[in-house]
Amino acid sequence: MELFNSKLDEARDKPIITCLEYIREYLTKRIVNVHKVLDKCKGSLSTTATTILENNKTEASKMRVLFNGADKYQVTGLWMEQYVVNLKERSCTCRKWDITGIPCQHAIAAMYDKMQNGSECGDPEAWVSKCYWLSTWNAMYQHTIDPINGRSMWPRSDCPTTLLPPKHHKQVGRPQKKRKRAVDEPTQSLLSVIRQVMGNGDVKEVTNFKPKKFTFSSVLIYDKLVNLLVLFVMVAMSSINHTLAKACSKGCY
Structure with missing residues (x-):
């Protein structure tokens, strides 16, 4: 929702019909861009999720795993950093899996250990959140927006009352275009980090925050x-x- 609001800066101060036309054209372009990205993707996951998962697989091969006999694993890295993985709850104490929905290197190491001991675990791709699956993206963007004729071809309304625009009163000072944020709303820098981690960079809609x-x-x-x-x-x-x-x-x- 925040990403959508940031794209309406140019149309927020326009009349209602112009604003709605801007939103319609933006959504049309976005759906087409997403379809182009999906056509280039290979595999079952998005490009960002696949890259992160492959890097985690490489790091997982360097870790040592200790199984407690139930659903928890103690994973130790090269620098003796130690975390606890719970495959049943799909969580790790490093919090990366819980936040992003993509199995971290500690969780993948625990999966490899479980498969080496003869237990069915499945591929790490099966443990990724459904929001990164291409099937989910296809289901979300399967609908398209039909183009419409220009304003000169619109049918006239049968309403006998003529609706006039309200009287314009110019306020003192420069008009603001930025939307007022709530008190508990995250800042722009935090939103940029979250979108990059969650994989919205596939459609090139990540907010460019430059410190x-x-x-x-x-x-x-x-x-x-x-x-x-x-x-x-x-x-x-x-x-x-x-x-x-x-x-x-x-x-x-």
Whole structure:
């Protein structure tokens, strides 16, 4: 929903018919773009989910697994990091599987250990959340939006009352186009990270969040401020030492 709202910045301040036409054209283009991406995908998962899962498989082969006899596994990595995997609840204490819906390297290592001991586990792809399956994407975007004729060919309404637009009152100051966020609503940077992790990058709709970078001039200013602070501390310490020396010479210290 947040992604859809961010795409309406250009049409949010337009009249209602123009705004609705913008939404219709945007949805038409989005459905076509998703169909193009689905045609290029190979396998049962989306491109992002497949890449993440393959990387997790590579890391899982380097881990050591200890089975407790029930549904829990203790997985230890190369750097002695240790996590607990519960295949029955589809969870891992690293929280990656719980958040993204894609089995982490610890969960895949536990699956490999279970299959080596003769138990049926299935491929790691079967444990991925259904939102990453191409069948789910095809079901979501199977419908298309039909094009319509221009406004000159629209049928006229039979309503006897003529609806006039409300009187326009220009507010003071520059009009705002950004939507006001709620108090508990996540920030733009957090939304960007979540969308990249959840795999929305397949349709190139990820919000481009670019943090501010330190320029060469800002580094020089920062360096000068640090030097001034050090100089101030040295002068203050020298003044304190001078005062203490005078007090000692007079026998008051």
